Amino acid sequence: MPGPNNSGSFDGMTRASQPREVHFVLQKRYEVVSHLGQGGMGTVYMARDMRLANRYCVVKKLRDDFFREEDKQKALEFFKREADVLSPLKHQNIVSILDTFEEDENYYLVMEYVEGENLHQMLNQRGEPFPEEQVLQWAIQIADVLHFLHSNEPKVIYRDLKPSNVMIDTKDRVKLVDFGIARPYAEDSDNTHVVSAGYSPPEQYWGAADPRSDIYALGATMHFLLTGQEPLALQVCSPKRINPKISDHTDEIVQRATAQDVWLRYQSAPEMQQELEFVPKQKQPLKLVQAAVIGVGVMMLAGICVFFYSKATAPGNSGKPVIGDGALKQKDDEIRRLREEKNKALATIRAYQTKDDTESQTEPSSQPPSLVPPTLVPPSPQAIAQNQPPTGSAQQSAKSKAVVFKEMDEASLTDPEGLAPLEEDSGKR
Structure with missing residues (x-):
């Protein structure tokens, strides 16, 4: 079975420039074939599931080299939580958990393999912002999966939405990965203070994240994709100031999503998704409209002329035209006679005008002095x-x-x- 493209990355891990070949078997089932990358809490491997026709999967191993025991326990908590949160969630834009196990005092997660790269790597390779239409399509997919998470019972707050945690597969589908700090949401819960600078909203810094916190992170992610610049912590500015090509509509979406006040943001993922899907109507230039109207008028006039001409020359029951050659000649003579009379009348009028002008210049005025306006x-x-x-x-x-x-x-x-x-x-x- 040919292997997948190992150039991708997973869960925001630091990607190895060249995947290092390794070989060992876990649980007598997962044959590890390469090392994909290293993250803050674990190592990611490529493996084959020997029980499922050598299907490729990703195996994530929790680090075992923490200096402090409390750090190891917190990492283990996040590790287990990711499995607990993801296991019941089935969505086309969420990476699936396939298995969890412990072996030789190490903890492992087996996850769906996504062939592709994350948005952060894709933009770095591209070297310039993505087209606005492309960013909107990805944002619509992310908003849809956020709606799915927030509608779950209990609600799931992602809390770590950022470009490095959004993968794009070979079919241009979004896949959210790394649910290590995601957790079920409760109004009175004491959320942990875990943030990603530039993508976490103010309330997340003091442990008060709610579904609108994910809205903020989506707006900040859009800002990065549209401008190519990392958003500043708690200071996401208008992306149009950096990239003037962005439409006013998209600029307003990003600014509203990243408002500091949660009540000024979109209050739900469906509300933001509706704005993302809305396409403002572009005003057609006036000259084009006028040209279109004139063109339609000319076509209608030509059609009318053709219609009446065809009616006038259509053969009657006798097989002859309704209007014969004699009738047409008579009409031409009548038109010619009217034109001649009109020209004669115009010539007469011009002659009288010329005569009046000559008499007014040679003869004294016969009007009484009292009727002539005095000249002061x-x-x-x-x-x-x-x-x-x-x-x-x-x-x-x-x-x-x-x-x-x-x-x-x-x-x-x-x-x-x-x-x-x-x-x-x-x-x-």
């Missing part, structure tokens, strides 16, 4: 000097000026040059 001509300097009032008070000067200007307006109609003395002004003298 400004007074000459001699008239202004002659009608200057004598020196007096300012009030008398203002009054005299008013009278003079009023009379000048009237006199200018009969004395444009302003040579005749004003009657009122003469009386005053």
